[in-house]
Amino acid sequence: MAQREFKLPDLGEGLTESEIVAWKVAPGDRIELNQVIAEVETAKAVVDLPSPFAGIVARLMVDAGVTVSVGEPIISVEVSGDAAPEAADAAPPNLVGYGAATESASARKPRRFADAPVVSPVLSQPATVASTAAAPPRTRGRAAPPVRLLARQLGIPLDSVEGTGDRGLITRADLERVAGPGAAGSAPRASDDESTLIPVTGVRKLTAQAMVASAFTAPHVTVFLQADVTPTIELLERLRGEPRFRGARLTFLTAVARAVCLALAADPTVNSRWEEGGIRQFRHVNLGIAAATPRGLLVPVIPAADTLGFRELDDAIGELVQTARAGTTTPAAMTGGTFTITNVGVFGVEGGTPILADGQAGILAVGAVARRPWEFNDEIALRSVVTLSLSFDHRVVDGAEGSRLLAAIAGLLSDPARAFAS
Numbered sequence: 001m002a003q004r005e006f007k008l009p010d011l012g013e014g015l016t017e018s019e020i021v022a023w024k025v026a027p028g029d030r031i032e033l034n035q036v037i038a039e040v041e042t043a044k045a046v047v048d049l050p051s052p053f054a055g056i057v058a059r060l061m062v063d064a065g066v067t068v069s070v071g072e073p074i075i076s077v078e079v080s081g082d083a084a085p086e087a088a089d090a091a092p093p094n095l096v097g098y099g100a101a102t103e104s105a106s107a108r109k110p111r112r113f114a115d116a117p118v119v120s121p122v123l124s125q126p127a128t129v130a131s132t133a134a135a136p137p138r139t140r141g142r143a144a145p146p147v148r149l150l151a152r153q154l155g156i157p158l159d160s161v162e163g164t165g166d167r168g169l170i171t172r173a174d175l176e177r178v179a180g181p182g183a184a185g186s187a188p189r190a191s192d193d194e195s196t197l198i199p200v201t202g203v204r205k206l207t208a209q210a211m212v213a214s215a216f217t218a219p220h221v222t223v224f225l226q227a228d229v230t231p232t233i234e235l236l237e238r239l240r241g242e243p244r245f246r247g248a249r250l251t252f253l254t255a256v257a258r259a260v261c262l263a264l265a266a267d268p269t270v271n272s273r274w275e276e277g278g279i280r281q282f283r284h285v286n287l288g289i290a291a292a293t294p295r296g297l298l299v300p301v302i303p304a305a306d307t308l309g310f311r312e313l314d315d316a317i318g319e320l321v322q323t324a325r326a327g328t329t330t331p332a333a334m335t336g337g338t339f340t341i342t343n344v345g346v347f348g349v350e351g352g353t354p355i356l357a358d359g360q361a362g363i364l365a366v367g368a369v370a371r372r373p374w375e376f377n378d379e380i381a382l383r384s385v386v387t388l389s390l391s392f393d394h395r396v397v398d399g400a401e402g403s404r405l406l407a408a409i410a411g412l413l414s415d416p417a418r419a420f421a422s
Helices: 145-154 172-179 202-217 230-240 252-266 310-326 399-414
Strands: 002-007 017-023 036-041 046-050 055-060 067-069 073-079 220-228 272-275 278-281 287-293 296-298 339-343 362-366 370-376 379-393
Touching (some): 145 172, 202 296, 220 399, 230 379, 252 310, 252 399, 362 399
Parallel strands (some): 287 339, 339 362
Antiparallel strands (some): 017 036, 036 046, 055 073, 220 379, 287 296, 362 379, 370 379
C-alpha cells in the first residue's frame, strides 16, 4: 500500500480558497472512486467533493471549519500499489459535481514545470506519493475562524505568524506569543458591549463584494410602476386546471419571468452590460433569480430563458429555487446572467431599489401582490395590484429606455392571455 495526498482543487471561477464544512469520512474508512468525502464551501456555493481514487483513509489533514488554499493537501489515502504512479500526474479536466476522472498511470507521462505549478480548474489534482520530507513553506497564514478573528482584533497579519499547529495551523497560543503576555486577554470581545461579531465568509462575503463593486462602478437609476395584474392572477388559476399544466406550480414569479423575457426580446437594450470600449448586448436572456437561503443571497441562472415555454420556465424556476435552498447550487450555475429578478413580495414588501448584479445592466424587484381599490372600467373595484421596481445602469440604458421596458413588462402582466399561453 502507498499513501496518496488529495489537494484541494480549484472548484471553479478561479476561486483561491475554500472552507471544509464537514468531512463525510474518517481515518480507517474504505472509500471508492468518486465517493463524496467532504462538503466544501466556496465563495459561491457548498459543493460535494468526490475522491479521485479508492483506498483507505489514512489521515484527515485539515479540520472541519478551517479555510484552506487551493493546492493544499487535505486528505491522505492508502491505495494499492498499482494505483499509485511514481510521479505526480496531471488528471483530465473534470466538472465539479460529476465525480473525479479515473486515473490511468500507463496513459500519462510525468510533467515537469520550470516555474511554480499553476493550479488548473479541475477536480482531480496531481497525486503524489507520501513523503517524510518537510512540507514546503506556506505563502499565507492558515487558521480557524476564531483565531482569524482574534488576529484582526490584535492587528496581527496572519502571514507574519509561524503556526505551530498541525501542518502549520496558527493557534491562539501562536498569536499570544507574537502579541506578548496579556495582549490576547485585552482584545475586544463581543460580551464587552453585549454584541456579537459574526465572521463574514462564503456566499455572504461574495455577495457583499459584488454589491460594493456594482454600487460604486455603475450609476444606478430606479423607476417604479404599479400595475393591475388581476388578469394574470386569474389566468394562472385557469391554467392550473388544464391537463397540460397538471403538476405545475404556475406562480406569479413565473408570469413575471415570462413577461421579462418577452419584453427583453422585443427591446434588448437592457439585456446588455457595460464594457471598456462599448456595450455588449446579448442575444438570449440568461435570467438570474435571486433566492434567499440560510447561507445568504444566491442568484442562480436559467440559461436562454427566453427560449422556454411557460411550463418549461415554471419547471426551471421551481428546480432552481429548490436547489438553492437545499444548498446544492454549483458555482457554474450562478454565472453568465444577463438580467435578474428579485421577488421581495414573498416577504410582504411592496417595492425597493434593487442593486444591480455586477456585470448586468438591469434588475427587476417584484413586490407583494395585494388586493386594493383600483379604477377599473370607470369604477372603483378591488383589484390585484403589484409594484414593479426596475434598476438599470444609466451608462447602458437611458431613462426613456428603462421606463419603456418597465411599462412593457407591466403591460404584459395586465393583459397576459396571448403572451403566457404558449
